[in-house]
Amino acid sequence: MTPIEFRRYIHRHPELSFEEYQTAQFIETALAAEGISCRRVAGTGVLATIEGRGEKKRAVVLRADIDALPITEATGLDYSSENEGVMHACGHDVHAAILFGALQKLNASRDFEGTIFAIFQPGEECNPGGASKVLAEKPFEGYDVVAVIGCHTDSTLEVGQIGVCNGAFMASNDELRFYVRGRGGHGAMRDKLNDTVSAAATIVTKATGLNSDTLVLSIGKVVADGATNIIPDLVYMEGTMRTFDKDVRESTWKTLQDIASKVDSIYGTTTDVDINHGYPTVVNNIRLADLARSVATGVCQVVELEKRYTAEDFGFYTEQYPSLFYRLGVGTNAGRSHSSTFAPDERAIELGVEMMIKIALTIK
Numbered sequence: 001m002t003p004i005e006f007r008r009y010i011h012r013h014p015e016l017s018f019e020e021y022q023t024a025q026f027i028e029t030a031l032a033a034e035g036i037s038c039r040r041v042a043g044t045g046v047l048a049t050i051e052g053r054g055e056k057k058r059a060v061v062l063r064a065d066i067d068a069l070p071i072t073e074a075t076g077l078d079y080s081s082e083n084e085g086v087m088h089a090c091g092h093d094v095h096a097a098i099l100f101g102a103l104q105k106l107n108a109s110r111d112f113e114g115t116i117f118a119i120f121q122p123g124e125e126c127n128p129g130g131a132s133k134v135l136a137e138k139p140f141e142g143y144d145v146v147a148v149i150g151c152h153t154d155s156t157l158e159v160g161q162i163g164v165c166n167g168a169f170m171a172s173n174d175e176l177r178f179y180v181r182g183r184g185g186h187g188a189m190r191d192k193l194n195d196t197v198s199a200a201a202t203i204v205t206k207a208t209g210l211n212s213d214t215l216v217l218s219i220g221k222v223v224a225d226g227a228t229n230i231i232p233d234l235v236y237m238e239g240t241m242r243t244f245d246k247d248v249r250e251s252t253w254k255t256l257q258d259i260a261s262k263v264d265s266i267y268g269t270t271t272d273v274d275i276n277h278g279y280p281t282v283v284n285n286i287r288l289a290d291l292a293r294s295v296a297t298g299v300c301q302v303v304e305l306e307k308r309y310t311a312e313d314f315g316f317y318t319e320q321y322p323s324l325f326y327r328l329g330v331g332t333n334a335g336r337s338h339s340s341t342f343a344p345d346e347r348a349i350e351l352g353v354e355m356m357i358k359i360a361l362t363i364k
Contacts, residue, residue: 002101003100006097007346010096011077012079013026014069014093016069017067017130019044020044043133047117047118048117050110050118052112053113057114057144059146060114060117063314066095068086068092068093068125069125070086071085071338074340087342090338094330094346095151098328098349098352101352105357148324160301161300162351162355165306168284169284173242174249174275174278176275178274181196182195184231187230188229194269197224199271206263214248215248216243216309221238243281257273282314288322288324291359292324292355326355328355
């Protein structure tokens with residue numbers, strides 16, 4: 001099976017986070033056909049192992065995510081999604097195909113020191129993140145992991161380009177939920193009620209006022225199920241906060257609680273603040289980033305990237321091991337990721353395989 005055939009099968013049969021049962025079975029079957037040992041990890045993920053020569057406790061870990069998104073595909077491709085309302089709109093099918101192609105070649109030669117692990121990881125698209133579940137099982141205990149390597153499709157880069165960033169690359173993320181409760185009632189009888197809507201609006205204003213050079217905070221959903229003359233008993237809100245600074249992250253959690261408490265004291269409301277702690281910051285090991293630039297010479301063009309406020313659960317790996325997460329160009333004609341028409345150029349897969357292998361084999 002070629003990596004492109006592998007990718008098209010997964011693209012045709014996408015599954016949502018932590019529901020990748022058929023995907024995992026397909027991956028296991030494909031790996032078995034190559035004579036590659038594997039087992040389940042994190043429920044619906046697959047962990048493959050290939051041993052080379054020398055000290056087997058030395059390990060390089062390669063990672064690809066395998067979950068899809070709740071989007072109805074509109075690409076018109078011959079291998080479009082057959083699962084209504086679910087689509088590989090973020091390139092995870094490409095990531096998995098690259099990892100499969102790399103394993104094919106690494107297994108055929110086994111010309112490397114130590115052990116190669118490969119994670120086909122579930123659940124990247126939602127908290128708590130499949131990476132955290134993989135690591136909770138301690139699959140690399142007893143090994144000396146010298147690097148964890150992963151890549152992501154990027155439609156702002158052309159095929160033949162990769163994007164690399166030193167140090168902090170992608171932000172931490174936390175999901176915010178506010179439940180503003182009070183005694184609602186007729187809008188004309190304000191002395192008889194708690195204005196939950198005004199309280200919620202004040203929280204939004206004060207919370208988004210925290211935005212700075214080190215913090216991005218947005219409230220994207222507000223539900224106040226009242227009417228022109230009715231103040232509801234409950235206003236519900238959702239949002240997100242992103243930062244690269246651990247201290248800023250933790251202090252903002254407390255600040256949001258303090259904001260809600262002060263607003264409650266003004267409006268007589270009671271606000272529950274639910275902060276769903278998400279992914280940590282993705283921090284690239286500078287030595288590994290430089291290595292990627294070096295092996296790319298003569299193979300592809302390296303584009304220097306700035307840090308970005310999008311998030312990735314790959315950050316869990318970077319917290320524990322030297323790691324590298326880079327971007328792979330799939331062509332500007334691919335369209336916008338997380339959209340129904342996202343269609344990466346499959347020519348990028350060959351370069352993705354070559355780069356992953358070169359990086360893995362060059363790590364000292």
